[in-house]
Amino acid sequence: xxxxxxxxxxxxxxxxxxxxxxxxxxxxxxxxxxxxxxxxxxxxxxxxxxxxxxxxxxxxxxxxxxxxxxxxxxxxxxxxxxxxxxxxxxxxxxxxxxxxxxxxxxxxxxxxxxxxxxxxxxxxxxxxxxxxxxxxxxxxxxxxxxxxxxxxxxxxxxxxxxxxxxxxxxxxxxxxxxxxxxxxxxxxxxxxxxxxxxxxxxxxxxxxxxxxxxxxxxxxxxxxxxxxxxxxxx
Numbered sequence: 001x002x003x004x005x006x007x008x009x010x011x012x013x014x015x016x017x018x019x020x021x022x023x024x025x026x027x028x029x030x031x032x033x034x035x036x037x038x039x040x041x042x043x044x045x046x047x048x049x050x051x052x053x054x055x056x057x058x059x060x061x062x063x064x065x066x067x068x069x070x071x072x073x074x075x076x077x078x079x080x081x082x083x084x085x086x087x088x089x090x091x092x093x094x095x096x097x098x099x100x101x102x103x104x105x106x107x108x109x110x111x112x113x114x115x116x117x118x119x120x121x122x123x124x125x126x127x128x129x130x131x132x133x134x135x136x137x138x139x140x141x142x143x144x145x146x147x148x149x150x151x152x153x154x155x156x157x158x159x160x161x162x163x164x165x166x167x168x169x170x171x172x173x174x175x176x177x178x179x180x181x182x183x184x185x186x187x188x189x190x191x192x193x194x195x196x197x198x199x200x201x202x203x204x205x206x207x208x209x210x211x212x213x214x215x216x217x218x219x220x221x222x223x224x225x226x227x228x229x230x231x232x233x234x
Contacts, residue, residue, distance in 0.1 A: 014082025104176025137207030
């Protein structure tokens with residue numbers, strides 16, 4: 001793989017976020033005076049190593065430009081090719097990157113639109129750790145809490161938390177490898193919840209790069225209040 005491989009960010013932004021309890025898509029919910037996705041894209045724009053950031057929207061999305069007015073310029077790309085699932089949106093986004101000149105050897109950093117507390121330094125940490133890696137990797141946190149397995153609303157078992165990590169994003173893989181992994185997963189009917197899982201299904205072991213507890217994904221209503229408090233302290 002050439003050392004001059006470029007890095008692109010890919011932000012799937014076609015979901016509706018039903019668990020968040022927001023009136024519309026959670027990525028467009030207001031947070032500290034801006035939309036959730038606007039915070040996310042501002043952080044990615046501050047990473048010099050990224051050649052461009054591609055936002056993958058639903059074909060019918062007409063709200064994005066108003067919700068992220070600062071997302072513009074030569075490094076700000078939009079593709080209205082989102083699918084019914086995250087994996088479909090990422091797959092379609094990879095093809096859109098190819099159409100804009102990206103190649104197999106280029107790196108793609110897939111990042112959740114709803115991880116809006118992202119800091120540029122964390123992205124740079126991931127790039128530094130993975131540029132020379134044969135597989136790629138992801139930001140993640142070692143599991144600190146005791147892990148319970150449930151049966152209904154009761155504890156069924158306490159699980160060993162050793163060597164267990166919580167996956168975050170960005171997740172960074174070569175375009176060609178990630179495209180192959182997602183296509184194989186789709187062909188096998190595999191439910192893909194993150195890109196690393198698809199790569200693992202190829203028999204590969206992505207690198208774990210220490211993330212930050214602040215890099216939370218806004219999923220439940222309480223997450224928005226917490227994110228607002230964290231943004232106020234910055």
